[in-house]
Amino acid sequence: MNIEKFIDNDITKEEALELTNLKGKDLIKLFSIANEIREKFCGNKIETCTITNAKSGKCSEDCKFCAQSEKYDTHIKTYPLKNLEILKEECKEAINHKSDRFAIVTSGKGIKKGTQDYSTIQNFAKEMSKDIEICCSIGLLDEDDLIDLKNSGVSRFHSNIQTSVSSYKKIVATTHKVEDRIKTIKSAKKVGMKVCCGGIIGMGESWEDRIDMAFTCKELDVDAIPLNILNPIKGTPYGENEILSVDEILKTIAIYRIILKDKNIKIAAGRENILKDFMGSAFLAGANGLMIGGYLTVKGRSIEEDFTFIKNIKKLWEK
Numbered sequence: 001m002n003i004e005k006f007i008d009n010d011i012t013k014e015e016a017l018e019l020t021n022l023k024g025k026d027l028i029k030l031f032s033i034a035n036e037i038r039e040k041f042c043g044n045k046i047e048t049c050t051i052t053n054a055k056s057g058k059c060s061e062d063c064k065f066c067a068q069s070e071k072y073d074t075h076i077k078t079y080p081l082k083n084l085e086i087l088k089e090e091c092k093e094a095i096n097h098k099s100d101r102f103a104i105v106t107s108g109k110g111i112k113k114g115t116q117d118y119s120t121i122q123n124f125a126k127e128m129s130k131d132i133e134i135c136c137s138i139g140l141l142d143e144d145d146l147i148d149l150k151n152s153g154v155s156r157f158h159s160n161i162q163t164s165v166s167s168y169k170k171i172v173a174t175t176h177k178v179e180d181r182i183k184t185i186k187s188a189k190k191v192g193m194k195v196c197c198g199g200i201i202g203m204g205e206s207w208e209d210r211i212d213m214a215f216t217c218k219e220l221d222v223d224a225i226p227l228n229i230l231n232p233i234k235g236t237p238y239g240e241n242e243i244l245s246v247d248e249i250l251k252t253i254a255i256y257r258i259i260l261k262d263k264n265i266k267i268a269a270g271r272e273n274i275l276k277d278f279m280g281s282a283f284l285a286g287a288n289g290l291m292i293g294g295y296l297t298v299k300g301r302s303i304e305e306d307f308t309f310i311k312n313i314k315k316l317w318e319k
Contacts, residue, residue, distance in 0.1 A: 003033045006258045007040065013211055019255050020207040027251065034254035034286035041262040044317045046310050047224070047289035048101075049135065049266065050094035055081040055106035055117070061175040063162075064237040065203055065230060068107040074235035081106065081117045084124055091128045097303045099292060102128070103135035103158060109176065110139030113148055122152040129153025135196060140180050143187040150191050157188040158196040160226070163205050164212035171203060185220055197222040201252055202230030202244045202270070210252055214259045224289065225263055227253060229270025246278045250285045257286025264289045283313045 001018055011019075022030050057078030059068045067074040082090075087104065094102045104121055111117045125134045129152075136149060137158035146157065159181050162171060168178035188195050197220060199213050217225050229249055232241045256265055266289025267275075267282050275282060292306040 003029055007033060007037055011258050013215055016211045016214070016255055016259060017207060019258070020211075020251065022251070027247065030254045031250060031281075031285040034257040035284050037257055037261055038265075038286050038288050039317065042264070042288050044314055045288065046283070046313060047264050047266065048099045048292050048306075048310070049103055049289070050090075050097070050099040050101070050292055051103040051105050051137075052082070052087065052090045054087060054104045055079070055108065055111075057107055059107040060109055062173055063175075064171045064173075065162075065200055065233075067233045067236060069236070072235045072237075074233055081111075081120060084120055087120075087124045088128060091124070091132065095132050097292075097307070099132070101133035101135050101156065103137060103156075105137040105158075106139065108139055110141055110145075112141065113145045118145070121154075122148065125149070125153035129155070137196075140176065140184050141187070142184075143191060146184075146188050146191045146193065150193055154193070156194040156196055156223070157184075158226075159184050159188075160197055160199050160228075161185075161213060161216060162199040163203065164209040165216055166212065167205060167209045182216075182220070185222065189221070194223040195220070196224040196226060198224075198226040198228070198266075198268075200228040200230050200269075201249065202241060203238055204241060211255070211259075214256050217263075218260055223264060224266060225256065225260055226266050226268040226289075226291070227256065227287075228268045229274045231270050231273060243274055246275060246281070249275060250278070250281055253282055253287050254285040266290050279309065280313060280316070284316065 019030060057068045057076050058070045060070060062069055062071050067076050091102045128134060134154050135156040135158055136154050161178055161181055165178050185195055185197055197217055201210060229244060230238060230241060232239050265287050267287050268291045271279050292303055
């Protein structure tokens with residue numbers, strides 16, 4: 001296959017599936033083309049996002065990958081929504097470290113308008129959005145909820161579809177449907193928010209599932225696509241899953257870049273303890289964003305280490 005043609009042309013699902021078979025020198029060529037597309041459409045900026053696990057555990061949903069579901073015994077720390085002052089202090093730290101955005105992430109099906117938690121998040125956004133872009137990942141919301149959040153200063157909303165639409169029910173069996181997430185995403189875009197939407201690889205999904213997820217993100221015209229690499233957590237149904245190989249992870253990133261040419265593809269959970277010494281390779285295979293300062297129930301590297309890493313990647317890009 002002439003991979004170079006995808007620098008200036010869209011790729012079909014069938015062509016993307018063909019790329020999954022590449023090996024050896026052809027795989028290296030795929031990474032090179034993906035990196036060229038990243039440079040052409042996105043430039044050499046690495047977008048950074050700092051998240052806070054603002055409300056942890058005791059979630060009513062049955063997502064099979066998640067340590068925060070009350071249905072699994074994972075021994076994580078649980079707590080209600082952090083108070084306003086704590087959230088502000090965490091955000092100020094992200095600002096001091098020059099993170100591009102700060103994201104409030106909460107467990108549970110959704111934090112709705114009219115609740116104390118919703119009011120706390122509104123007040124937080126009103127105070128802090130003047131200094132940093134604010135993102136929220138607070139569950140399934142309707143248009144009215146999202147309008148009030150936007151008016152409070154929240155500029156981006158996050159909701160992952162996790163996998164292909166057809167396979168979503170395999171990972172979330174009973175508590176909600178993928179259509180609920182898609183409705184929230186469409187509503188966020190309708191009210192004028194940016195949207196962050198991606199998923200997790202390594203849950204036992206097929207290549208078809210991964211490709212379909214990428215095309216769903218393209219059809220929804222989301223702004224950023226976080227790719228999480230499953231780090232199996234004991235106590236969850238996926239606690240014994242086999243960890244993906246580095247080649248498969250990098251191949252996924254490269255194909256996503258070819259499909260989603262001008263979008264922010266950010267590497268999230270799993271980059272440190274699964275990619276390890278190959279983290280830099282992700283940014284030579286099409287990635288251009290990352291979460292810094294840790295994840296939800298898993299600690300990441302220090303902020304200082306991540307910014308040193310970013311400087312080194314930019315040096316490689318500029319060669």
